[in-house]
Amino acid sequence: MITREADYAIRCILYMSGAGGKLANVKEISGAMEIPQSFLAKILQKLLKADIVESVRGAGGGFRLKKQPSEVNLHEVVVAIDGTMALNRCVDDPSTCELYPECVVHPIWVDVSRELEAILKNKDFRGLAEKYVRK
Numbered sequence: 001m002i003t004r005e006a007d008y009a010i011r012c013i014l015y016m017s018g019a020g021g022k023l024a025n026v027k028e029i030s031g032a033m034e035i036p037q038s039f040l041a042k043i044l045q046k047l048l049k050a051d052i053v054e055s056v057r058g059a060g061g062g063f064r065l066k067k068q069p070s071e072v073n074l075h076e077v078v079v080a081i082d083g084t085m086a087l088n089r090c091v092d093d094p095s096t097c098e099l100y101p102e103c104v105v106h107p108i109w110v111d112v113s114r115e116l117e118a119i120l121k122n123k124d125f126r127g128l129a130e131k132y133v134r135k
Contacts (some may be wrong), residue, residue, distance in 0.1 A: 003082050005039070005081050008035045009046070012035065012040060016069075017125040017126065018129045026040050026062075048063075052080055065125075068126070069124065073120060073124045073125070074125075087112050091110050
């Protein structure tokens with residue numbers, strides 16, 4: 001399950017994807033996407049660190065995507081917020097399981113995690129923004 005923080009980050013990027021490169025401030029994004037402002041500010045810092053968004057300071061400043069919406073995918077945003085995605089901790093670190101390497105379920109977790117990752121990497125924000133209807 002992705003965290004609420006990752007869900008909010010996806011909403012934030014979705015909003016910016018439809019903004020056509022225009023700057024958006026925290027208050028604007030927060031109001032449009034129903035994200036608490038204080039939480040959004042922290043999310044934006046993580047997205048800045050991950051090089052997904054950029055900020056412009058000063059009067060009239062704000063945030064915008066650093067790349068084209070077609071170059072940002074769901075996987076990238078979720079990983080920027082939540083870290084690696086795995087169905088089970090043994091996928092990232094098999095040493096956490098006392099049954100590895102004999103575990104017959106481990107390869108299934110690996111396969112499902114890889115398929116999920118591939119699906120999320122295949123969903124870019126240009127396609128999502130085209131489907132999104134602003135309020």
